[in-house]
Amino acid sequence: MGLNTEEIMQLALEMSGFRSVPADSAIYTSGKNLKNALIGIDLDAPELLIAKQLGFDLVISHHPKGGSSTLHFPEVLHRHTEMMIEHGVPKDVAEQAMAERIYDARCQAHIANYDHAPSFARMLNVSYMNIHLPLDEIGRQQMLASVKKLKPESTVRELIERFKSDMSEFRNAQTQMEVRVGRPENKIGRVAVSHACGTNGGYPVAKAYFDHGIDTVIYIHCAGPDSRKLQQEFQAQGKNLIITGHVVSDSLGINSFIHELENRGLKLTRASGVVSP
Ligand SMILES: [Fe+2]
Ligand SMILES: [Fe+2]
Secondary structure, three states, X not given: OOEOHHHHHHHHHHHHOOXXXXXXXXXXXXXXXXXXXXXXXXXXXXXXXHHHHXXXXXXXXXXXXXXXXXXXXXXXHHHHHHHHHHOOOOHHHHHHHHHHHHHHHHHHHHHOOOOHHHHHHHHHOOEEEEOOHHHHHHXXXXXXXXXXXXXXXXXXXXXXXXXXXXXXXXXXXXXXOEEEEOOOOOEOOOEEEOOOOOOOOHHHHHHHHHHOOOOEEEEOOOOHHHHHHHHHHHHHHOOEEEEOOHHHHHHHHXXXXXXXXHHOOOEEEEEOOOOOO
């Protein structure tokens, strides 16, 4: 008897330490006795048809693709606020740093055509789900375990090398980690791995960390204008912003999850940018 979609979601929760399904993850069309899954970073309506044609009975997207994942996505952004507070950022500063982004995300979610891809999954009779925050949390834990092996006196270069030696995805990816603020020879000092919060916190979140005792912020991605602003403001202060790369960092949790699903008899095929371990 193969797994069902609920058991697959439950496994992701157990692996990541979540008690309930986060707002950015959902089962769009549930299914039982699943045997053959397609998993990828962005699996949308066209990919559902491809999956159907190729004989997959389940499609697992990492990023949200509709339904409650899209409509309630802004809720997970509050994890930035919680993470900042854990790292010593005052509550009011942390809330202020996220206020605009959460407002904008709410407007965006309200705009979204939330039943686009799920409507085709129903039509094609393919089981369809997305698992976002739990898989990112698994990836974040891997990065944290690597950071723990280092000392505050370790350099940015050593952190990057550590990540590459601990996580094969970083060796296999076609992107390199980038130091957008700081220099490879800088000491890392106090580090915040700012990931598994919905999306990156951009300028305001990195600034809040830098202003409150964090020396190195790790993002998996960051837009040009925010990176530039942070560089202009914090380069001279000896702060570091390391960008690990989007699809490669998303792949960390996805690959761990694939490994566990395969142990439970589900056959998985990677697509849409997943970097193999
Ligand atoms: Fe992700
Ligand atoms: Fe992502």
